[in-house]
Structures are given as structure tokens and as C-alpha cells.
Amino acid sequence: MDAVAAFTDTYLPTVNGVTYTVKTWRDQWHARGGRMDVVYPGSDDYTPDDGEYPVRSLPFPFYEGFRLGMPRIPDEVEDVDVVHAHTPFALGLSGLRLARREDIPFVASYHTPTGEYASYITSVESVEDRIEGLSERYEQWFFDHADTVITPSTVTKDYLLNTLGVDTDVTVISNGVDTERFRPVDTDAFRDKYDLDGPLVGYTGRHGYEKCLGDIVDAVAEADVDATLVFGGDGPARESLERRAENRGVDARFLGFLPREELPAFYSVLDAFLFPSPVETQGIVALEANACGTPVVGVNSGALADTVEDGVTGYHFAPGDIDGFAAATRRTLAERETLSENCLASREKISVGHAVDELAAVYERVR
Structure with a gap:
């Protein structure tokens, strides 16, 4: 199994869809005998496990609970085969820098249309529109540096290709669900x-x-x-x-x-x-x-x-x-x-195990 370095701007103790995806993919990857390091914004409220590397971070003033990680590549992250960025911003740039420095494949996941959150920064419509436009142009630049971009749905793939104008390869992989945990239970x-x-x-x-x-x-x-x-x-x-x-x-x-x-x-x-x-x-x-x-x-x-x-x-x-x-x-x-x-x-089709099967195929293809 490949050794992967994942860079993300949201991780534990924050609980959201990105955190869930990164954590469940990592757990599945380890269960199959692989290694997936995670670089993420550090928090006093979470103690990292082996292979989890927090970097210095600051609270994002416009969105409660979100922290900005300072761009950095921890010294412990070495001898990896693939870099996988789950963010286009600070830590995503660190992942891109590591991939270019080591001349290894760079995979990026598109989780969040960041332009949609401009309203958290300003209520002035003209300024909001400008922020959205700048965000989209930056995202296009970032994702065009990836060997492939992973999206969780065909709608999101179409957005990347037709709205953002991304030129790189785009692959659809569902984030998947831990169907061992999420199943009908007594209530x-x-x-x-x-x-x-x-x-x-x-x-x-x-x-x-x-x-x-x-x-x-x-x-x-x-x-x-x-x-x-x-x-x-x-x-x-x-x-x-x-x-x-x-x-x-x-x-x-x-x-x-x-x-x-x-x-x-x-x-x-x-x-x-x-x-x-x-x-x-x-x-x-x-x-x-x-x-x-x-x-x-x-x-x-x-x-x-x-x-x-x-x-x-x-x-x-x-x-x-x-x-x-x-x-x-x-x-x-x-x-x-x-x-x-x-x-x-439909449980098997939406399982995280199925998703990680497809993820492994992507890593193999870009190497």
C-alpha cells in the first residue's frame, strides 16, 4: 500500500463532513496495511494520534469553529508516495510544495465551494461578488496543479469543469459512509x-x-x-x-x-x-x-x-x-x-470501503 500525506484545513476536534471523510479514509487505509499521515491545524482540545501532525493555527474570525493552519511541512512527514490535499488554501499549498519538492503525485479533493461563504465576511453585495470571483480564480489555479482532482459527485465535477474551468483530470469518488457504524439501531x-x-x-x-x-x-x-x-x-x-x-x-x-x-x-x-x-x-x-x-x-x-x-x-x-x-x-x-x-x-454502494477501493485505484493511476 502507498504511503500518503494528507493535508487538511479541518480536522478533529472539529466535526464536519471534511473531518469525517479524512478520518474514515485514514482508518480504512491503515486497516489495509497502508500509511496515511495527516497534517492539520492544531488545537488544544485534541491530542494527536501517531501519524497526525498538528501545525500552529489561528481562529478564523469570520466562521466560528474553523482554524487557519500556518503553511508548514512537518519534518516527520517523509518517504511518502502520494500527497493528497483536502484544501486549496494554506495547508493545501504546503502539500503542493511537498509534492513538487519530492517529485511525487499530487491529488486534491474538492470538498467545499469556498465562494459560497463570502457572505460570512461581508454583507456588501458588490464586495461579496468580488470575493467569490477571486476565490473561484484561485481555486482554478490551485486545482490545475493537481495530477487529478477528486469530487464526491458528478454535479461537483461539472462545476469544476464548466464553471471554474479546471483543465486537469477530475475523478468522482463518493466520500462514503462507515456502514458498520451507520445502520438501523434500536431507538x-x-x-x-x-x-x-x-x-x-x-x-x-x-x-x-x-x-x-x-x-x-x-x-x-x-x-x-x-x-x-x-x-x-x-x-x-x-x-x-x-x-x-x-x-x-x-x-x-x-x-x-x-x-x-x-x-x-x-x-x-x-x-x-x-x-x-x-x-x-x-x-x-x-x-x-x-x-x-x-x-x-x-x-x-x-x-x-x-x-x-x-x-x-x-x-x-x-x-x-x-x-x-x-x-x-x-x-x-x-x-x-x-x-x-x-x-x-444501497448500503454497499455508499460504503466507505467501496470509496477507498476507488481511492486506491486513483493513487495507483497517478503514480
Whole structure:
């Protein structure tokens, strides 16, 4: 197995889709006898394991919980066969420098459309547009230096090729789900702990404004279904979501950050997972829900247009269409049993083991 150096701007203790992907791929790689070092922004709240190398970092003032790693190649990272960058920014540049210095293949993953987050920096539309444009031009420059770019969906691949204008090879590999962890489980203890009763719909993940989570509250209000709305996770939009639910008269429960070991029970307890975010490059939580047998009502935009199989693992609605969101929620609840069976039948296809099989093939191809 190849020795790989992975460079990422987000890692433990931060919990998000990028962290999850890097960590699960690393664990799978090690289980197969390979070596995958990880270089990431250090934090006092996480003690690194062997092969994890934190670098000095600073908090990013515009996005709570995100830290900026200082560009550096730790001395311990040596004798590697492939460099894999999971970010185009500071630590991604360190990975590119290592690959060029050692004359070894450079692979980059595209996880996040960074231009979409310009609104966190400024509310001035003209400045926001300029930041988005600069971000896109920089991303094009960075990804054109890779031997191949990995995207988690065909929609994201099309964005790279047709919108950013990337000229390099682009390969689609799903981030994959740990199907040993994410599977249907008994939910009685989870219901008792959080005092949950009856049918449930909900979402878990970062409560970011860019994810349009307020649409969930509005859709549940319009759907007029006999179900409690449950939010797991936390983030800057939480307070506004709580106010919105109160104003709309929606029975909503906010559970806060859930330990990872409770996530299978959270997904399993839901009758439908509601996901209106248009900025996902895959939407790993949708796959986790499917792996637990829970269908997803997802926006027909971005990667969720691919991740959710309409009429198979859930239903789509048009961006911003609250009535359509409500109708898709009602339909999903009505067909819950059949959709759940379809979700469980797709578990092998969406597994992280399958994803790492394809990752190994990419590493072999670029060497």
C-alpha cells in the first residue's frame, strides 16, 4: 500500500463532513496495511494520534469553529508516495510544495465551494461578488496543479469543469459512509433520553446560514403533518431557527451537539431527514441517514441532486420552493416503508470501503 500525506484545513476536534471523510479514509487505509499521515491545524482540545501532525493555527474570525493552519511541512512527514490535499488554501499549498519538492503525485479533493461563504465576511453585495470571483480564480489555479482532482459527485465535477474551468483530470469518488457504524439501531433509549415521542422529522449538522435551514421550519409548518421537528448539531443560525420555530408554531426540539455514537440512533429514529442546503458537494449526512434506513427530502440543487435518488431514497424539491418542500415531506412520510427498504439496499454502494477501493485505484493511476 502507498504511503500518503494528507493535508487538511479541518480536522478533529472539529466535526464536519471534511473531518469525517479524512478520518474514515485514514482508518480504512491503515486497516489495509497502508500509511496515511495527516497534517492539520492544531488545537488544544485534541491530542494527536501517531501519524497526525498538528501545525500552529489561528481562529478564523469570520466562521466560528474553523482554524487557519500556518503553511508548514512537518519534518516527520517523509518517504511518502502520494500527497493528497483536502484544501486549496494554506495547508493545501504546503502539500503542493511537498509534492513538487519530492517529485511525487499530487491529488486534491474538492470538498467545499469556498465562494459560497463570502457572505460570512461581508454583507456588501458588490464586495461579496468580488470575493467569490477571486476565490473561484484561485481555486482554478490551485486545482490545475493537481495530477487529478477528486469530487464526491458528478454535479461537483461539472462545476469544476464548466464553471471554474479546471483543465486537469477530475475523478468522482463518493466520500462514503462507515456502514458498520451507520445502520438501523434500536431507538428506545434515544427517545427516552431526549423525551421524544411519535413521528419525527429532522436534520443534524452544522447550523450555518448558508444551509437554508429556516426552510425546514417553514416546510414543516406548511406540511401540517403530525410530526415533531428535531434538530441535532449547533452553529451560528441556531438562535434564529429557534425563534422561527416559535413564531411558526412548530413543535421543534433542539438537541444540540450529539456524540458521534448517538448519530445512528438519531437517524434511525427519524421518519424523514430534511436537507435544504444548496452548498453541499455531497451531503454526507444524507448518506448516513440512508445507511440507517431513513429517506431524505433534499433540495434539487448542488450535490444533493445526485445524492438523493428521487423516488428511490427520498424526494427532491426546487430551491426556495417551500410548498414543494412541504409536499415532498408529506410524500416521503407516506412512502416511508418502501423508501426505507430502498435505502438499506444501497448500503454497499455508499460504503466507505467501496470509496477507498476507488481511492486506491486513483493513487495507483497517478503514480
